[in-house]
Amino acid sequence: MTALAEPGSETRIAVHHDPPSFDEVYAAHYADLTVQLYAYFGDRQEAHDVVQEAFYRALIKWNSVAGYDDPVAWVRRVAWNLAVSRWRKARTALSFLGKQRRIEPQTAGPGPERVALVAALGTLPDNQRRAMVLHYMADLPLAEIAQREGVAIGTVKSWLHRGRAALAAELDLSDNAGGAR
The missing domain is CATH 1.10.10.10 (Winged helix-like DNA-binding domain superfamily/Winged helix DNA-binding domain)
Structure with a gap:
């Protein structure tokens, strides 16, 4: 902390903020991000998985992410990218399944x-x-x-x-x- 005196006013204290710790960001924003992704997915477990993965990726490179103006925005963007990627994979899988035969050929067991x-x-x-x-x-x-x-x-x-x-x-x-x- 540094005290700065200005003429004609009371003493103001300027506070120098260190980047937030990973634990602080996680505790403050995990639930909000999960709710946002839950609204997108409609599946609570998928939302938890995506947000956890995004925070994991942030933790790995926290030294650089913490220096961003808004580290939560980075985590949010990663979580949304992961969500879109999962949605695309699911859509591709459903498309593939839709092209498959509906009824598998049945064979009799051994006589x-x-x-x-x-x-x-x-x-x-x-x-x-x-x-x-x-x-x-x-x-x-x-x-x-x-x-x-x-x-x-x-x-x-x-x-x-x-x-x-x-x-x-x-x-x-x-x-x-x-x-x-």
Whole structure:
């Protein structure tokens, strides 16, 4: 504080103001800015988020923001810019969704045969199950299965034979001729 005396008047005190602290600006203006953005958004949580983000950005560079003539105006402008940006993103997302098919194609779940097959495969030993899946479902040739498993082709043939027999028994797939289907 500095006292200045003027002739013919009482002594006046001139006060030198330091820039406001971040805490002071936040406490004094957070609620007002939130109400303003709430009126824009119509969503209290979005308004809180935008104002919090604006104050966070102000805090990061508070040394320069505090030196502005009106630091609150800077925070307000950042908050409004963030609000407009969120509004634009939401509008773009809604536009994209509006162009999408209204009804997703429905597919039926697995039939009882498929469920029974998966359950029956689960009863096989690991090596037989892998050989059955790789050969019949992944369409791999015997030589490639043998190479992957590190065994001879004859071993793979044996696993497939035993696996088919076990599945036929498990699923009761025998026909009148006595052979497996």
